[in-house]
Amino acid sequence: MSAYSDTFCQLDALLTQERAYWQFMPFACHEYPWQHSMPALSDWLDSLSDQDVANLLEDTAALIGELAVFLPVLPEMHQLANIPVLPPVSEISPRLPRGLDVGIPGRKWQQVLAFNAVLPSHKLPWLEWCAGKGYLGRVLAACHNTRVTSLEWQRSLTEDGQSAANQLGLPMTFVQADAFAPESASVIRPNQHAVALHACGDLHVSLLERVAAKRTAAVSISPCCYHLIRHDAYQPLSAPAIKSELRLSKHDLRMPLQETVTAGQRVKQQRFVEVSYRLGFNALQKHLTHNDAYLPVPNVQKALLKNGFADFCLWAAQQKGLQLPEDIDYAHWQQKGEACFRKVERMELVRQAFRRPLEMWLVFDRALFMEDAGYQVSVGTFCDKPITPRNILIHAQLEK
Numbered sequence: 001m002s003a004y005s006d007t008f009c010q011l012d013a014l015l016t017q018e019r020a021y022w023q024f025m026p027f028a029c030h031e032y033p034w035q036h037s038m039p040a041l042s043d044w045l046d047s048l049s050d051q052d053v054a055n056l057l058e059d060t061a062a063l064i065g066e067l068a069v070f071l072p073v074l075p076e077m078h079q080l081a082n083i084p085v086l087p088p089v090s091e092i093s094p095r096l097p098r099g100l101d102v103g104i105p106g107r108k109w110q111q112v113l114a115f116n117a118v119l120p121s122h123k124l125p126w127l128e129w130c131a132g133k134g135y136l137g138r139v140l141a142a143c144h145n146t147r148v149t150s151l152e153w154q155r156s157l158t159e160d161g162q163s164a165a166n167q168l169g170l171p172m173t174f175v176q177a178d179a180f181a182p183e184s185a186s187v188i189r190p191n192q193h194a195v196a197l198h199a200c201g202d203l204h205v206s207l208l209e210r211v212a213a214k215r216t217a218a219v220s221i222s223p224c225c226y227h228l229i230r231h232d233a234y235q236p237l238s239a240p241a242i243k244s245e246l247r248l249s250k251h252d253l254r255m256p257l258q259e260t261v262t263a264g265q266r267v268k269q270q271r272f273v274e275v276s277y278r279l280g281f282n283a284l285q286k287h288l289t290h291n292d293a294y295l296p297v298p299n300v301q302k303a304l305l306k307n308g309f310a311d312f313c314l315w316a317a318q319q320k321g322l323q324l325p326e327d328i329d330y331a332h333w334q335q336k337g338e339a340c341f342r343k344v345e346r347m348e349l350v351r352q353a354f355r356r357p358l359e360m361w362l363v364f365d366r367a368l369f370m371e372d373a374g375y376q377v378s379v380g381t382f383c384d385k386p387i388t389p390r391n392i393l394i395h396a397q398l399e400k
């Protein structure tokens with residue numbers, strides 16, 4: 001009997017039922033999607049000051065409490081999305097050879113140690129998938145004294161990783177290869193414990209699929225960047241997710257990663273300027289072209305934003321092959337952009353409440369896929385969110 005299918009199905013039903021509150025593009029909306037269906041929620045959002053919005057964005061528990069008045073399913077959804085903290089199996093700060101952490105950024109080092117500490121020791125050789133410079137592999141090789149094969153696409157990273165491993169005398173072999181290439185399957189073996197720390201979207205999915213096909217003994221992954229996929233839309237893995245009514249676009253898949261990380265005042269101000277300029281230009285172009293669709297504008301050099309809104313519009317119009325008339329009241333459209341920004345922020349506040357539940361839908365889909373392939377699966381967090389918001393670990397081992 002699957003451990004996760006009930007939770008997945010309940011979460012799936014609630015996410016489907018409430019999709020009007022999260023599955024939309026705030027940028028493309030000129031009013032709240034629930035403007036008429038739930039005016040009380042719209043009024044409450046409009047009554048919030050910018051500071052209230054900022055505070056609630058940083059305090060999900062308070063946000064759920066406030067939103068539950070309008071969306072009473074939210075506490076239950078968060079209950080379903082709640083997963084245990086994985087207990088460390090080995091020491092979080094093991095005795096390691098000197099110099100092992102050289103060149104590893106502080107937070108990455110903490111992630112690597114925390115990930116290592118919750119991994120069950122199967123005394124098997126390790127396969128590190130999308131290894132970067134093999135930071136995790138270094139700790140695995142040193143702590144478990146077993147061989148590590150580290151596969152990575154970027155040659156410079158494999159070279160740096162290999163030379164650091166050689167200097168440290170660690171039993172690590174880097175393989176420079178594309179994880180998607182059919183030949184890369186040859187590094188995946190039955191007698192192995194495969195790991196992937198923050199391998200993006202299809203990269204960790206392809207590992208799970210190949211591990212299941214090869215009957216590899218164990219695999220532990222920490223998923224990230226769910227939207228980095230080769231198809232246009234999400235391809236569900238497990239039978240319950242295939243049956244689900246939810247169809248997830250890349251825009252939906254970005255949602256779990258948009259959790260607000262506390263930004264400084266300067267970054268917040270820069271974002272306000274850029275987003276309100278974009279929205280102001282969008283309102284202007286809609287007015288001129290009578291086309292109601294949102295017109296995306298490419299990335300902009302941050303220096304251009306300093307020249308003001310009118311220059312931004314001239315640049316954006318050029319990018320889009322649009323002729324702007326001489327007599328535009330730029331102050332009016334800038335104000336419109338700023339008003340739209342405030343609306344977008346409030347829509348994002350509502351979507352914020354669905355981020356972790358949606359992430360757990362994706363995580364349980366992976367867990368159910370591995371269970372169906374005959375693996376015993378556990379899901380939990382391996383570190384606190386300030387160390388990394390992508391703190392979920394899926395561990396699967398073949399049932400004996």
Ligand SMILES: C[S@@+](CC[C@H](N)C(=O)[O-])C[C@H]1O[C@@H](n2cnc3c(N)ncnc32)[C@H](O)[C@@H]1O
Nearest residue numbers: 130131132152153154177178179180197198199
């Ligand atoms: C987010 S980084 C994670 C690196 C490392 N696991 C860590 O946690 O520090 C993802 C890594 O995947 C690698 N990568 C991207 N596409 C790849 C591919 N097709 N095949 C192999 N590696 C790939 C990138 O070069 C990058 O080093």
